Amino acid sequence: MRAMTALDQYQRLEAVASWRPAPDAYEREVVVSFGNATLTLMDMDDAPRAHWSLAALEEVPGAEGRLVLSPDPDGAETLSLDDPDMIAAIRAVRSDMSVARTARRAWRLMLPLAAVLIVAVGALVALRGPLAQEVGARIDRTTWDRVSLNLATAQISTPGASLCRFATSAALRRSPGHPQLLRIAQRVGGAERMRPMLARFDGPLVLSLPGDLMLVNATALAAATQPEEIAGLIALAQGRLDAGADRAVIVRELGLIGTARLAMSGQVPREERPRLLAALSRDWVESGAGDPAALRLLATAQLPTLPVSLMMSDAGAPEERVEAIQQADVIGGAAYTPALYDADWLRLSAACD
Incomplete structure (x- = not known):
């Protein structure tokens, strides 16, 4: 116990x-x-x-x-x-x-020697993946939150991108999340709490990140006809966080040496951020790594999965993934409490106008 x-x-x-x-x-x-x-x-x-x-x-x-x-x-x-x-x-x-920080500092002091040993062992190609995963598993939540802030700031800094309701990307550090999106996220639940922010950017419907931030794209609101579609997108992002799917993408893209550097420095180099954002965007559409956790959250929240399955189909998700999301629907034709009532849904829909 x-x-x-x-x-x-x-x-x-x-x-x-x-x-x-x-x-x-x-x-x-x-x-x-x-x-x-x-x-x-x-x-x-x-x-x-x-x-x-x-x-x-x-x-x-x-x-x-x-x-x-x-x-x-x-x-x-x-x-x-x-x-x-x-x-x-x-x-x-x-x-x-x-x-706990003192213990982590002691561990980090050992990292230079450990890095030498890891490099030597990493020469064995077959072991690079498992070793990178082991190093990635040692990275704490605070570091992943910092990585998420780095990547979200990089995304918002791209041409034509902006946060809704905020003038600068500084809000990414302080804001608990967009009020209506936060209400949906609280309804969905999850093991690790996220701060859902609303933004306009060239990318997927949701930018799912390895820490406490997620960026819901204004294009998702423009395409949505009901709040349950947005609730489903938030659930998919929450499922990826709970399953560690986005962290696995970062570790895979950085490789053994890059992951070891991340563990030591707590930062992702600026030149790596566009590549990592592209990998996260692809994985969001193509991979169902967090879907089982997301579907459990929607079932517990008594929300349908059909609306988000149609959005993911339009976004280019594989057919088998879309079908799996549809088949997990426990609501069917039954009545349910909406993810947002009309007044809040209208406020959210107009938040990026």
């Missing part, structure tokens, strides 16, 4: 705190929810304001009895808490994470 960690103990804890988005802005009250090593900030109308990883936060000086945190090195954006339980939870989990 797995021992309870500080993270397990404080799941779903909530508290009211003061959030200042910029040095010259007024503080405002927000509700802080403690999640999977993250803090989610919601305003008093339940609208998401920010989604922070505890590992990326810095503690800054504050009044006695308060905990002040910032995601910025210069402390421009701050969150001030005085709730004792929430402060204890954050400090306990950050302490656990500090211990």
